[in-house]
Amino acid sequence: MTASRLLFVDDEEGFLELYRTAFSRDGYTVETTGTIEGARDRLAQGGIDLVVLDIRLGEVSGLALLREIKAKHSGLPVVLSTAYARYQDDFSSWLADAYVVKSSELGELKQAVRRCLGAAR
Amino acid sequence: MSEVLETVVDPEVAAWSVLVAYTAGEGLGFxxxxxxxxxxxQIRGWFGVGPRSREEARELWADLRQRGVLPLDRLTEPDLEAVEAERKRHAATLAALSHDLVTGCxxxxxxxxxxxNHPNPCVRHWVAVLDSRExxxxxxxxxxxxxxxxLADNFVTHAPAYHGTLEAAETLAHYLRAALERTQLLLRFQEEKRRRMLAEHATALLDTARTLAHDLKNPLALAGGLAREIMSAPTADRESFTRRLGIVAxxxxxxxxxVAELVAGLAxxxxxxxxxxxxxxxxxxxxTEAFRPLAASRQVRLLCYHPERPMMAAAAIPSLERCLENLLANALEALGxxxxxxxxxxxxxxPWVLLVVADNGLPLPAPLRVDPFAGGITTRRGGSGLGLASVRTLAEAMGGKVEYDETEPGWVRFTLFLRRWS
Structure with missing residues (x-):
């Protein structure tokens, strides 16, 4: 069975390093990018099974990318990940398949990824 | 009296002023x-002026005579502590005077x-409480x-109250009512303003807390997450290990x-x-422009340099103005x-915007050099010593700081560090 391919989008290289380490060890194929453009390019190539998306990407909002993904790749699950729960108030965030508040404990994020991948299959 | 009452902003001071005019020898003399x-x-006792007993009256009046005090002279500059003390002194009598507003009262x-023997029970009650003949x-x-x-009486002297005195008492009482209504309106306005400010502060505080929660959670989640990774899967690759530790640090x-910014913001x-x-x-x-005429009169050259582009700092305009005014006044004082x-x-x-004030006047006196912002040190330079202390307090309240140095020979320099507004 092929490992699921996850794309992490976060403007902090430290988080990308953390995701690469933690999710690779769990058997996923991990790809990362720090920009919306990078994510857009990578998604256009295809082969991504799930996107983990930070909402605040520097000065731009990841919610715009979320809307774009849901319009162009409707079956692709997206897990929103951010440090602050207020973004749940933004209706756009409801398009996401799961919503996880960033934590040093990655258990919730891992669970959300598993759940969304299971539902997508 | 009307002029005094027009400037009063405290209802108790208004009451005190009028009742002093009732009781002063050069007033109505009650x-x-x-x-x-x-x-x-109910009709409640609210304020009282004068002695509580005949003994107290004798002592009080003797004391006033001996010190040559004319109570009406004190009306223009009321002593708030004395007003408060007077209210407390009469608290028991005022409580006893309170009565239900019965019909006709x-x-x-x-x-x-x-x-x-007055037909109205309120009046009989007041006469009884005060043990008053008239x-x-x-x-x-x-x-x-x-x-x-x-209510007023002459319980010690038993001097009669004449018709003219009653008319004057009515006039004074009406001044009092107007002043009280105005001050109470002012108090309500101030209270409303305070509430609105509190609400605005609470909203701003919540917004700050939300932003900071976000900004704190990010690095903490990252540091904690990587630390867990390092613990659970130690890597033999030293370079990778060092890089991850660097990210954590x-x-x-x-x-x-x-956190430091949060503390400064909350402060x-x-x-x-x-x-x-x-x-x-x-x-x-x-x-600086406002200080230019004073500087010119003292043969002081006052120069102001700043970049053309806007330099935005997180500050409060009145506080920052006060800081700069104090520093300029200090510099002028030093130049004599x-x-x-x-x-x-x-x-x-x-991350700072610096506001520097330097002068080529006298160096700071030795006692001030230890901590020029400590306050309380009186020297020719620095005046009361409180100006510089105030600068530090205000700077810190704005999340900044102030420093002093004499690194450039012949110059004394004060530098205000203000957080850049982003």
């Missing part, structure tokens, strides 16, 4: 006087003299409703910085200072009458 206000079906139109009752009406009453430093709110974006260059130019030069400069030094 031995004591009380103000009662109608409130929720307080609906009198004109001042009159009440005695123990009690002057001055009613205050709001339309057809009682608003309050002033950077994240912790970021969190520390944000400024606790001090009642609401920070906003302030263009420091324009402010420096404006304040001999003249010299003061330079005001605004510079960008991320």
């Amino acid at each position: 031995n004591r006087a009380f103000l009662l206000l109608a409130e929720g079906g 307080g609906v009198w139109r004109r001042a009159f003299i009440g005695r123990s 009690l002057v009752v001055v009613p205050l009406m709001a339309g057809s409703q009682p608003w309050g009453v002033v 950077t994240a912790v430093t970021r969190a520390e910085q944000r 400024s709110r606790a001090d009642g200072i609401s920070l906003g974006p302030v263009e420091v260059g324009a402010l420096a130019e404006r304040v 009458e001999t003249g010299g030069e003061i330079q005001v400069a605004v510079r960008d030094e991320p």
Whole structure:
């Protein structure tokens, strides 16, 4: 069975390093990018099974990318990940398949990824 | 009296002023006087002036005579502590004077003299409480409703109250009512303003807390997550291990910085200072300009340098103006009458905006050099010593700081560090 391919989008290289380490060890194929453009390019190539998306990407909002993904790749699950729960108030965030508040404990994020991948299959 | 009452902003001071005019020898000359206000079906004792007993009266009047005090002279500059003490001194009597507003009570139109056989139970009650032979009752009406009453008597001297005195008492009581209504309106306005400010502060605080929660959670989650990874799967690759530790350390430093900013921000709110974006260059130019005539009169060259682009700092305009004014006043003081030069400069030094005031006057005296901002050290330079202390307090309340140095020979330099507004 092929490992699921996850794309992490976060403007902090430290988080990308953390995701690469933690999710690779769990058997996923991990790809990362720090920009919306990078994510857009990578998604256009295809082969991504799930996107983990930070909402605040520097000065731009990841919610715009979320809307774009849901319009162009409707079956692709997206897990929103951010440090602050207020973004749940933004209706756009409801398009996401799961919503996880960033934590040093990655258990919730891992669970959300598993759940969304299971539902997508 | 009317002029005094027009400037009073405290209802108790208004009451005290009028009752002092009732009791002062050069006023209406009553031995004591009380103000009662109608409130929720009751008429309550609210303020009183004068001695509580014959013994106290003798001591008080002897003391006033000996010190040559004319009570009316004190009205222009009321001693708030003395006013408060007077209110407390009469608290028991005022409580005893309070009475239910029974039918007919307080609906009198004109001042009159009440005695123990008065038909109205309120008047009989007041006469009994004060043990008064002749009690002057001055009613205050709001339309057809009682608003309050002033009571006065001569329980020590038993001097009679004449018709003219009653008329003067009525006039004074009406001044009092107008002043009280105005001050109470002012108090309500101030209370409303305070509530609105509190609400605004609470909203701003919540917003700050939300932003900081976000900014803190990010580095903490990152540091904690990587630390867990390092623990659960130690890597033999030293370079990778060092890089991850570096990320953890950077994240912790970021969190520390944000906590420091949070503390500074909260401190400024606790001090009642609401920070906003302030263009420091324009402010420096404006304040410096205001000092130019004074500087010119002392042969002091006053220069102000700032970049053309706006230099935005997180500050409160009145606080920042006060800081710069104090520093300029300090510099002028140092230059004395001999003249010299003061330079005001605004510079960008991320994460700070610097506001520098330097002068080529006398160096700081030795006692001040230890901590020029400690306050309380009186020297020629620095005046009362409180100006510089105030600068530090205000700077810190704005999340900044102030430093002093004499690194450039012949110059004394004070530097205000203000957080850049981003």
